[in-house]
Amino acid sequence: MAWEIKNDRPVYIQLVEELEMRILNGTYTVGTKLLSVRDLAGEAQVNPNTMQKALSELEKKGLISSRRTSGNYITDDEKLIRDLRTELASNEVGEFCGKVKKLGITKKETIELINKEDF
Amino acid sequence: MAWEIKNDRPVYIQLVEELEMRILNGTYTVGTKLLSVRDLAGEAQVNPNTMQKALSELEKKGLISSRRTSGNYITDDEKLIRDLRTELASNEVGEFCGKVKKLGITKKETIELINKEDF
DNA sequence: ATTATTGTATTATATCAATAATACAGTTAA
DNA sequence: TTAACTGTATTATTGATATAATACAATAAT
Numbered sequence: 001m002a003w004e005i006k007n008d009r010p011v012y013i014q015l016v017e018e019l020e021m022r023i024l025n026g027t028y029t030v031g032t033k034l035l036s037v038r039d040l041a042g043e044a045q046v047n048p049n050t051m052q053k054a055l056s057e058l059e060k061k062g063l064i065s066s067r068r069t070s071g072n073y074i075t076d077d078e079k080l081i082r083d084l085r086t087e088l089a090s091n092e093v094g095e096f097c098g099k100v101k102k103l104g105i106t107k108k109e110t111i112e113l114i115n116k117e118d119f
Numbered sequence: 120m121a122w123e124i125k126n127d128r129p130v131y132i133q134l135v136e137e138l139e140m141r142i143l144n145g146t147y148t149v150g151t152k153l154l155s156v157r158d159l160a161g162e163a164q165v166n167p168n169t170m171q172k173a174l175s176e177l178e179k180k181g182l183i184s185s186r187r188t189s190g191n192y193i194t195d196d197e198k199l200i201r202d203l204r205t206e207l208a209s210n211e212v213g214e215f216c217g218k219v220k221k222l223g224i225t226k227k228e229t230i231e232l233i234n235k236e237d238f
Numbered sequence: 239a240t241t242a243t244t245g246t247a248t249t250a251t252a253t254c255a256a257t258a259a260t261a262c263a264g265t266t267a268a
Numbered sequence: 269t270t271a272a273c274t275g276t277a278t279t280a281t282t283g284a285t286a287t288a289a290t291a292c293a294a295t296a297a298t
Binding site for chain 1: 128140143144145204207208209211212213215216218219220221222223224225226229230232233234236238
Binding site for chain 3: 129130131165166167168169172186187188189
């Protein structure tokens with residue numbers, strides 16, 4: 001699994017985004033146990049403290065729950081996951097449209113550009 | 120003119136982005152003189168040194184040229200502006216599509232969401 | 239019972255972004 | 269000629285991020 005951490009933004013933020021993405025898109029299965037903090041840090045090649053910070057952010061959002069001596073677990077609240085996924089998508093669309101609009105690109109042109117993309 | 124500087128990313132980067140946007144979308148007219156470093160900093164409510172850093176980045180890109188004791192001038196290279204605008208749009212589209220694809224959203228759904236947007 | 243593993247807390251250090259306060263040389267405007 | 273304004277350079281300080289090295293209590297595994 002690719003952990004593409006750049007150094008243009010805080011690492012722990014990028015870890016939160018990647019972990020959240022994996023939960024929302026189903027890469028990490030609902031209710032299952034995550035790798036340990038140390039193992040996740042090893043995978044992503046970051047300091048364990050940085051990964052710990054990212055995980056605590058995810059717990060604040062309710063996406064994982066940590067059982068102190070057992071491990072971190074993905075939430076089993078499927079509605080929360082659906083809702084956050086929808087919200088994230090909506091935010092991305094809004095942000096993107098704001099940018100291209102500001103660039104003076106029309107909606108029609110935008111859709112043409114997207115149609116050329118491969119997905 | 121709105122300078123919406125948040126504190127989630129380096130301020131000077133956000134200044135570069137905003138200034139570049141204004142040049143590429145024609146808010147700042149080709150060949151004309153910019154406000155002074157100090158005045159721009161005042162408008163954006165940032166430290167003059169931070170604005171200076173942003174302007175030096177724009178000069179590296181060729182979007183402005185500074186005449187040492189006269190001021191900063193927008194480039195008159197209209198082709199450069201067109202090309203950078205196209206490149207920026209292309210990058211935004213690519214990045215956006217990558218994200219929604221990763222979220223598991225189809226191209227069709229994406230276009231429907233964009234059609235709901237107002238622009 | 240003992241050992242290993244878990245999340246978590248603490249402390250220290252290095253780096254970078256940002257701000258701040260000045261300073262200077264060259265040009266323009268008065 | 270003077271005075272004001274220009275970009276630019278320098279130095280110092282602050283705060284946030286990241287890393288690092290440990291430590292500890294609770295649990296799981298042996």
